[in-house]
Amino acid sequence: MKLRLWPYLFSQAVINIMNNRLVHLIGLGTMVISLLIFGIFLLLFVNLSAWIEGWGSSLTISVYLEDGIGDHARNSVASFIKRLPDAELKRFVSKEKALSDLRNTLGPQAGLLEGLSRNPLPASFEVLFKEVGGKDSDPRKIKEQLEKFKGVDEVQYSEEWVNRFKDLMKIVRLVGLIIGGLLFMGVLFIVTNTIKLTIYSRKDEIEILKLVGATDWFVKIPYMLEGIIQGIFSGVLALLTLFLAYFFISKEKAYFFSFALLDFSFLPYEYSLAIFLLSVFLGLVGSLIAVDRFFDI
Amino acid sequence: MIQLFRLSKSFGPSTALSDLTMRVHKGEFVFVSGPSGAGKTTLLRLIFGSEKPTSGHILINGINLSRINRSKLDLLRRSVGFVFQDFKLLPAKTVFENVALALQVIGYRRTFVRKRTHQCLKLVGLAEKEKAFPLQLSGGEQQRVAIARAIVKNPLILLADEPTGNLDPDLTEDIMVLFKTINMKGATVIIATHSRELLKGGAQRTISLIRGRIVGER
Numbered sequence: 388m389k390l391r392l393w394p395y396l397f398s399q400a401v402i403n404i405m406n407n408r409l410v411h412l413i414g415l416g417t418m419v420i421s422l423l424i425f426g427i428f429l430l431l432f433v434n435l436s437a438w439i440e441g442w443g444s445s446l447t448i449s450v451y452l453e454d455g456i457g458d459h460a461r462n463s464v465a466s467f468i469k470r471l472p473d474a475e476l477k478r479f480v481s482k483e484k485a486l487s488d489l490r491n492t493l494g495p496q497a498g499l500l501e502g503l504s505r506n507p508l509p510a511s512f513e514v515l516f517k518e519v520g521g522k523d524s525d526p527r528k529i530k531e532q533l534e535k536f537k538g539v540d541e542v543q544y545s546e547e548w549v550n551r552f553k554d555l556m557k558i559v560r561l562v563g564l565i566i567g568g569l570l571f572m573g574v575l576f577i578v579t580n581t582i583k584l585t586i587y588s589r590k591d592e593i594e595i596l597k598l599v600g601a602t603d604w605f606v607k608i609p610y611m612l613e614g615i616i617q618g619i620f621s622g623v624l625a626l627l628t629l630f631l632a633y634f635f636i637s638k639e640k641a642y643f644f645s646f647a648l649l650d651f652s653f654l655p656y657e658y659s660l661a662i663f664l665l666s667v668f669l670g671l672v673g674s675l676i677a678v679d680r681f682f683d684i
Numbered sequence: 685m686i687q688l689f690r691l692s693k694s695f696g697p698s699t700a701l702s703d704l705t706m707r708v709h710k711g712e713f714v715f716v717s718g719p720s721g722a723g724k725t726t727l728l729r730l731i732f733g734s735e736k737p738t739s740g741h742i743l744i745n746g747i748n749l750s751r752i753n754r755s756k757l758d759l760l761r762r763s764v765g766f767v768f769q770d771f772k773l774l775p776a777k778t779v780f781e782n783v784a785l786a787l788q789v790i791g792y793r794r795t796f797v798r799k800r801t802h803q804c805l806k807l808v809g810l811a812e813k814e815k816a817f818p819l820q821l822s823g824g825e826q827q828r829v830a831i832a833r834a835i836v837k838n839p840l841i842l843l844a845d846e847p848t849g850n851l852d853p854d855l856t857e858d859i860m861v862l863f864k865t866i867n868m869k870g871a872t873v874i875i876a877t878h879s880r881e882l883l884k885g886g887a888q889r890t891i892s893l894i895r896g897r898i899v900g901e902r
Contacts, residue, residue, distance in 0.1 A: 389791045406776045595772050598734065599833065600761040601789035603754065 392605070400612035403589075410585045411617060417581040418621035418666065419628065421574040426629040426662055428570055430654055432563045437652070439559060446526060447477070448533075448544040450512040454482070456538035464536050468514050471529065477513040482506050509540055575669060582614060582673035583680070593678065610678045611671055618670025622663040629654070685710050686731060686841070686872065691740035693726050693896075700726040701896040704740070708874060713867045715883055716876045718893035724876035725769060727893070728843045731874070732766050733757045744841070762790050765834030767844035771826045773818040773833075779805065780814035783832045790837065804832040807862060809855075823850035831859060835866055842866055844875045848882060856882070 404411050450464065468476050480488070485508040490497045516526070530542040586593075596606045630653060637651045654662075686708040693701040701723045708714050716724050729735040730742055733749050742749040744760060752760070765786075773782050784801045792800075805811050808828040818826050827850045834842060842863065848856040860882070867873045877883070883890055892900040 391793070392791055395788060591772075592774055592776075595774055596785070596789065597758070598732075598761070598766065598768075598772060599786045599789055600758055600764075600837075602758045605789055 396608045397612060399609040400616065403609060403613055404616060410588055414581045414585045415617055415621055418578050419624045421577050422621060422625035422662060422666055423628055425570050425574050426625055428567060429658055430629065430633065433654060433658065434651055436559060439556060446516045446544055448514045448542060450514060450533055450539060451509040451541045452511060453538050453540045454509065460538035464539060468512060473516055475515045477515045480511045480513060482508055482510045578669045579673040579676055583677035586610060586677040607678050610674045614670035614674030615667055618667035622666030626659055626662060685745060687743040689741045691742065692738050693730060693735065694738045699896055704898060706891060708872060710872055711870055713873045713888045715888055715890040716874060716893060717878060717883055717890055719878055722893040723896040724893060725845050728845050728876050732764060732843055763840040765837065765839035765842045767830050767834045767847045769845040771830040773826060773829055775818050778815050778817055779810060779829050782829055783836050786833050786836050800836055804836045808832045824855060827851060840871055842871050842873045846877055847875060848879065
């Protein structure tokens, strides 16, 4: 293709878009909606994965202490916990605090506790482990070590939850891959077919260009450029809409969701870039596939 | 030179051309006449390469159209001008843009395209309407735009399908003079027509077709 033809081909692409505004708007709308659905899925998937990972990889161990434990014994348990890798001594819950927490939890039924002659709840340490599963943070081993301390009555953690965490993540990723894959195929199908329809409405133009001696690429390039331009606009609009929706929801989430305290973050940079590039790719490939159908002239 | 050997073309069960053999020499001016449905348009489309024959061969300057690929056919078409019966103008482009298109696809420089397009529009008497769109023109004017587009690239072969069908007698004469001038410059001209008026005056070779067969030649 001669270099001096490129400005002409590019101007043709822009003129074609302007001359077929309505058709392009329909195509643009379809692409934006399709990409938006895919983007919403990605946004939910990324956040869901992060939440589950956050919950699963952190483990709280409760170290229940015997009644009447001395300060010395209590301090030695606390300093052992502080030395553990990835451990954070979240708080010490005294017997009184434990009872008052229980009273708050029971609410109107708190009167049941009035009949108690003594406080039956033990004092405890709450220990938070991040990145559980490593060699140095095996919950079973830590439990055994803590139980050997004088004054420690019992150590509790949800072993089942830890063991199932990785299986759960595997399932989430697999389901995400399947749904994401299906959505991707759907977007590809819808976008290429919409572009096909927009080009179908201009098949006479392709025929005439071929009849006056235009080479295949002379005809194809303006359509490909149109596809790329449409892809760029669709990608930007879809991401912008997605970001605005995210911004609105994350600002107002306290009113919408009970899990308001959870972190709800936007798509990472690479995912946004991937959606944008996907949009450009779809515009280009969709145009190319569609225009090829009308070349038997 | 254009050579056709035992050329046949069918569309499903109906036969448009049957066992046609003919030869048109370089620089010749030929009329193809016959009633509607005789196969005139099909013959021109086969020579242009926009239809493929069911059997037989077409050779343009020794190149067999059945044996060349699409890109070579595109290049060959650059030396062939075609005036279509239904004009085939792009409605969203102006008269000027429609005519200039035939030069732009070849890759001529912008200044040459502009100059040559103006010249041709002047030749067909449409210099004043170059900014109009095809649908704003009469049938005769649209036909002249189609003629301008066909001759703008100085084709070696000019094929015209009923080129004067929408023109009044004065304009018909002007256009025929134009075709003859192009022919005098060396182009091979083949005109398909059913107009007896057009055939009356000339001493040109005329091939008569009826139901896809050559029935006479003078």
